[in-house]
Amino acid sequence: xxxxxxxxxxxxxxxxxxxxxxxxxxxxxxxxxxxxxxxxxxxxxxxxxxxxxxxxxxxxxxxxxxxxxxxxxxxxxxxxxxxxxxxxx
Amino acid sequence: xxxxxxxxxxxxxxxxxxxxxxxxxxxxxxxxxxxxxxxxxxxxxxxxxxxxxxxxxxxxxxxxxxxxxxxxxxxxxxxxxxxxxxxxxxxxxxxxxxxxxxxxxxxxxxxxxxxxxxxxxxxxxxxxxxxxxxxxxxxxxxxxxxxxxxxxxxxxxxxxxxxxxxxxxxxxxxxxxxxxxxxxxxxxxxxxxxxxxxxxxxxxxxxxxxxxxxxxxx
Numbered sequence: 001x002x003x004x005x006x007x008x009x010x011x012x013x014x015x016x017x018x019x020x021x022x023x024x025x026x027x028x029x030x031x032x033x034x035x036x037x038x039x040x041x042x043x044x045x046x047x048x049x050x051x052x053x054x055x056x057x058x059x060x061x062x063x064x065x066x067x068x069x070x071x072x073x074x075x076x077x078x079x080x081x082x083x084x085x086x087x088x089x
Numbered sequence: 090x091x092x093x094x095x096x097x098x099x100x101x102x103x104x105x106x107x108x109x110x111x112x113x114x115x116x117x118x119x120x121x122x123x124x125x126x127x128x129x130x131x132x133x134x135x136x137x138x139x140x141x142x143x144x145x146x147x148x149x150x151x152x153x154x155x156x157x158x159x160x161x162x163x164x165x166x167x168x169x170x171x172x173x174x175x176x177x178x179x180x181x182x183x184x185x186x187x188x189x190x191x192x193x194x195x196x197x198x199x200x201x202x203x204x205x206x207x208x209x210x211x212x213x214x215x216x217x218x219x220x221x222x223x224x225x226x227x228x229x230x231x232x233x234x235x236x237x238x239x240x241x242x243x244x245x246x247x248x249x250x251x252x253x254x255x256x257x258x259x260x261x262x263x264x265x266x267x268x269x270x271x272x273x274x275x276x277x278x279x280x281x282x283x284x285x286x287x288x289x290x291x292x293x294x295x296x297x298x299x300x301x302x303x304x305x306x307x
Contacts (some may be wrong), residue, residue: 046124046188053127053181054109057134060180062282064173068291075294082301 095284101283104276111269118266124188129270131181132259133277135203139239140173141167141281142210146236149229161225162292163285164232168213170284171235174277175207190252198249199242206242209235 108129118125145167151160163207182200183193194200216224239250246255262270 030284044188046122048122049184049188050126051143054130056180056184057130057177060173060177061280061284065287068287072291072294075291075298079298079301082298082305086305 094283097279097286102271103134104272104279108273108276109268111272115269116265121189127181127185129273131185132270133175133180133274134177134181136274137277137281138171138178139243140278141171141174142206142232142236142239143287144285145166145213145232146239149232149236153226153229153233157294161229162296163289164205164229165217165225166230166288166292168210168232168235169288170281171196172210172214173284174281175203175210178203179207193215195252197251197253199245199251199253202242202245204240206235206238212249232301235244271297 110128112129115126115129117123118128121281128233143162147166150162151157152164182203186195187193209231213228213235216231243256245251246253259270286300
């Protein structure tokens with residue numbers, strides 16, 4: 001009876017540990033080899049940075065002009081409201 | 090000044106459309122390659138900022154010592170425009186540096202003092218907005234302080250050791266790079282003048298509204 005339990009426990013252990021061994025990652029890098037420059041595929045592309053910089057300049061100008069236009073409209077609205085109120089007094 | 094607005098707007102528009110064509114035709118720099126072309130609108134944005142600071146500082150001096158509301162409006166407008174162009178410089182610079190230096194930002198003298206200059210003029214805007222009565226005089230003092238700091242921002246690369254390119258780069262540009270560069274400088278200056286005029290006009294209308302409120306209360 002005891003032997004049977006031991007056999008079941010051993011079999012379970014083997015069955016559970018087998019997938020763990022099977023899923024082991026490949027062997028790690030054993031040494032690092034230095035190079036003088038990055039391979040072209042790893043280099044940071046310049047074009048997106050250039051386009052982003054130029055686009056930012058335009059977006060900043062448009063947003064600023066929009067903010068002035070909005071503030072100017074607010075002032076004009078207030079002036080109109082005051083002009084309408086004034087004759088009633 | 091109002092008559093000049095139309096021609097300046099047209100000229101600025103034409104030049105800003107032409108600038109990318111000039112930049113595209115400019116030769117590549119030998120060590121930095123394509124990304125160096127950010128230079129053609131990074132440096133002009135700082136030039137435009139420095140000019141706006143000059144206007145702001147001058148007008149602030151006039152307002153501080155002669156209590157001139159018109160000068161105050163010009164100082165307020167120029168301070169705001171200076172922040173806009175400073176922001177362009179502070180955004181385009183790191184985009185260039187990321188590729189050229191491998192980092193977005195470096196806490197060296199040039200970059201740090203440029204950031205402080207931008208923050209000085211942002212503080213000027215905040216003082217005007219939340220400073221209450223007398224904030225125009227405080228903002229004028231901030232404008233004068235900003236003007237005094239500006240030469241240090243320009244000369245920082247010659248005074249301290251930094252990773253930023255030196256000021257000698259611009260005077261020694263070959264003609265093939267100098268022509269598009271000065272074209273872009275002219276375009277940015279025109280844009281700065283244009284934005285300044287629009288912003289001064291807003292200040293004028295706000296002053297007219299304040300007078301209307303005062304007349305209405307009386």
